Amino acid sequence: MTPEGVNIKHPDKLFIGGEWVAPHGPGQIEIENPDREEIVARVAEADEVDMDRAAAAAREAFDNGPWSTTPPLERMAKLMEMVDYLETRVPELAAAWTAQIGGLSSASGPMHAGGVAGLRGIASLGERFQWEERRPGMAVDTVIITREPVGVVAAIAPWNGPFAIMANKVFYSLIAGCTVIMKPSPETPLEAYIIAEAAEAVGMPAGTVNLVPAHREAADHLVHSRLIDKVTFTGSSAAGMHIASVCGSNMTRCTLELGGKSAAIIRDDFPIEAAAGILGNTITVMSGQVCAMLSRAIVPRARHDELAQAIAKVMQGVKIGHPEDADTQLGPLAMRRQLERVEMYIEEGKKSGADLVTGGNRPAHMNKGYYMEPTLFANVDNSSRIAQEEIFGPVLCLIPAEDEEDAIRIANDSNFGLNGSVLTNDPQAAYDIARRIRTGVVGQNGMRMEWTAPFGGFKQSGIGREGGDEGIWAYTETKTILLDGAPA
Template sequence: MYDRPRLFIDGDWTDPAKGTTYEVIEAATGEPFATTALATAEDVDAAVAAARAALSGPWSRMTQAERAEILGAFAAALGARRKETAALVTRENGMPISLSHVVNGIAPGFITGYYAELAASLSLEETRPSPTGGNTLVVREPVGVVAAVTPWNYPQPLAVMKIAPALAAGCTVVLKPPPETALDAFVFADAAAEVGLPPGVLNVLPGDRDAGAHLVEHPGVDKVAFTGSTGAGRAIGATAGRLLRPATLELGGKSVSLVAEDADLELVAAKLLEVSLPNNGQTCHAATRILAPRSRYAEVVEAVTSTVAALRVGDPLDRATQVGPLVSHAQQQRVADYIRQGRDLARLTTGGGVPDHPGWYVEPTVFADVDNDCVIAQEEIFGPVLVITPYADEDEAIALANDSDYGLGGVVWSADEEHGLALARRISSGTVGVNHYELHINAPFGGVRSSGLGRELGPEGLDPYLVAKSIYRR
């Protein structure tokens, strides 16, 4: 039922050149439930060629209004598939269905619709008078063929955050999702075929790291848009730098949750799951590093520990489940290894085990008395593990918050919103929330330092897909 034996290249379903396939494993059972085609270098070559040809085809000759109309239809087609898509992603990566319904079901159509509206109102030409006489016509043009390389943790929104603005700008796209969430990526292909997106404008070919590397350095690619680990991002950035190719890199995080002395701990506890442990901790911006004032340290540890201990772990397709399995056995073992290290470095207050039943589960875990310099406080674990570190005053709290290689997310908790805002301004991060954390579709999202380069979402998310040309006139 879920098998996807072909790739989507040049508007058609194509057998993979080498017949390579991959068994997709259901995270909650550890058992295969579908097979997908996997792309190799030959398939990447074909997809890039199709995308390049499409740049000079009907897509390039359309007006912005015409492209916006197709994008609007594409958004509706994605929205019509939201229920099935959300359930499919949950089976692939273990995301609780209550969250998947929003981010994998609703968000793709919503984000695409937003960029369809931007496309309709996008001004691509501006005349500027020159101070020395004459004028300049500044034209913004599509950057060209976009290599979109996406991860498995939020496969639908992280793909559409690249596809939608690229198409709105008039670019063409080769989407390379990972094998773990290959199946849901084909939803984009289904929707594209349904609404009549011209051939080659969007190509979908799941592949492994070798296929991704071939795509990133392909001479026919004009821009790279990547979300994934910092290690992979550094490699892609090095390739893009060598080729002088623009790249947007949304990478890892180890975000802070700064509990001010006047914080409402009931609110902290109520928001803990969505702020610090969304998607079973498999979230780049998750605020997994909790800073607590010494004056209320015991209260904070108790509030966090009791809240995490009470989380409902179970079948991710059950709406009552709050924490599901991790995406794979390898990820489960990686998180378990960090927990083993943590036992020697800090005080375990809850969790710490791996349940003895099918699926890639890890018990939601909390460590207290964590030194900010230790491995579990500095490295991205990407699982349901929280660490709590005490601070003496707010200057120390800010110093600890900023003592990190990462800078993607963060949240400040304070009963005084202005006080919280003042603290948020002092945190070195691409995004910070005050008493909550939620990405807003019309605001830029991205990180600093090892958390990446560039921004997605908002009007700023459209800019990387356009290049400026100046035409000087007398």
């Protein structure tokens, strides 16, 4: 069973060792549409036995298969074939995202077309990356530094951006020469099925790409496997810290892209209406379910009330509706538990003494689906739960600051450090403040994204970087070879 417009060949099977195989157990994963509150798809559920099968297949493929020793240029050519194939499936990827988490149809097509196009840049690392470097030594004649594949990769992706995040992990793994096991979120497994079908269609060696949709217990079993050389995980900080502890006990390499509570600092030179437009419209992107979301806005106290009213006006004009409607600006939250989480934090915000300026309720005209109005709290204490914890919904905290130094202090007063922004017309000021904010990315004038650059966080927002040329480093190991002469 798959949603309309999404054609999966074997939704009742797993992809292990180059074959579509029945799962060990009888379980199925049901996928609910958050707009209609109806089951729209069912796929196979992997258990611990299936995880062991996938790990063994990926281990065999890495140790004895051809992929890890295939020259990078040949790996690049095969991955370009996968991109060509995935381009034909963009409409299905778009439909799957809307069906599974209520992503807006108006954004889904361009988002997934861009996601597929970005994979060409990763594949091109086969040609651009410096896989080997030779240099003269002091104690030996020749020093050769090689970058070799890290091994078997367990790739665990979240539900909010399931295709781009999983595909990036898979392509970085493959171009480095690794084998990979895909463990998608149980809320959004369909995209990983399409990636597996792409690998099958272009004739990737058996065991190089594997797919095991599963819930948390089986995924944890995979992470514990000593057949795994690296875990790449995107998701919550709580889950990431658990994975880091497991990886530490096995000395398994890991890359963790985790949560955020990112701050936007509004300088005095930036117009109120422009700031309100950016902040009020950004918080509704993907219903606020973005790890890099600008969910704290820090403004000089003298401008606070004016900005609060301007943001409220923008939020009140946001069109809330069904994700398939072309004019909808805010769709549903991805699932019931996410709606309940957002409602809990709104109640916490009310108890904290912050001012609820607008929103905070389910929309009156939407009698079905997991919807929440854009919500603004003003006069927020930065030590409160709504300012310190990731809500993952359309809830913005407006925090007054005494001056620019205080604004920087407030921005850094967080356990997270993923993203940030400086709203200013002065690029030099944006740069100077960015250098002082303890966060992995800072953009001028909004939640800026650049897919050719590395992305990742400080503090509890993660370990390592994904994206850009730097994204391949974590999928390789450095080997030093010392010789008495230069080889041919």
